[in-house]
Amino acid sequence: MNTTPRKMALIATKGTLDMAYPPFILASTAAALGYQVQIFFSFYGLQLLRKNLDHIKISPLANPAMPEPMPMPTLMKALPGMEAMATGMMKEKMQKKGIASLEELRTICLEAGVKFIACEMTLSLFEFERSEFIDDIEFGGAATFVDFAGDAEISLFV
Amino acid sequence: MDFDQELDTRGLLCPIPILKTKVAMDELRPGQVLKVVSTDPGSVRDMEAFARQTRNPLLHSRVDGRDHIYFLRKEGAQESRKKETDR
Numbered sequence: 001m002n003t004t005p006r007k008m009a010l011i012a013t014k015g016t017l018d019m020a021y022p023p024f025i026l027a028s029t030a031a032a033l034g035y036q037v038q039i040f041f042s043f044y045g046l047q048l049l050r051k052n053l054d055h056i057k058i059s060p061l062a063n064p065a066m067p068e069p070m071p072m073p074t075l076m077k078a079l080p081g082m083e084a085m086a087t088g089m090m091k092e093k094m095q096k097k098g099i100a101s102l103e104e105l106r107t108i109c110l111e112a113g114v115k116f117i118a119c120e121m122t123l124s125l126f127e128f129e130r131s132e133f134i135d136d137i138e139f140g141g142a143a144t145f146v147d148f149a150g151d152a153e154i155s156l157f158v
Numbered sequence: 159m160d161f162d163q164e165l166d167t168r169g170l171l172c173p174i175p176i177l178k179t180k181v182a183m184d185e186l187r188p189g190q191v192l193k194v195v196s197t198d199p200g201s202v203r204d205m206e207a208f209a210r211q212t213r214n215p216l217l218h219s220r221v222d223g224r225d226h227i228y229f230l231r232k233e234g235a236q237e238s239r240k241k242e243t244d245r
Binding site: 025028029032033034097098099100105108112 | 169171173174176179180198
């Protein structure tokens, strides 16, 4: 009888607040359900592995589905400060509703044994330093992801 | 219903109630029962899924006002998850 743990492989490519949640929520939950999980962080997704996550924001621009307390013309959403305001309001709402912060979810993932792989190519592309990222990550490329995802029951691109 | 430990996740939304349930279940001995209280309406299906996936049976669940109350029993020795094809 095969008792290998089931696997889930995720690719996280977005660096905005709204798109940062799905990979961390799915990964922490799958780990809690007994899955072995890897997340491959590529392009803007790499921002989610920085030590400090305060720069992760949500933009009201080109985001027409975002519920707004006061609807406003698109042009106004491009004004300075609008992004910070939208981010602040979203974070406050999340906290009030009992939704975990990104930092909390990321920590839970690591504690649950979720493996984080940072895209080496993206690192070179944006000239990031390894020291800008949290310690518990590995660096790799597409083949590293495919090697793990090859026999994963769940593979998602976020 | 009798239980050995209680976990209060009131006011917390997905996925935290499930993650806390997992941690609490890890601390139980086989055969012991965990009572979980959640105000998250999504917990109804999620708790069933958690029980199925981790093979810790959901003995009983009920609703009391805004509270969803669950009783999970810890199954025998922690066996590692089996492949879908082997079930």
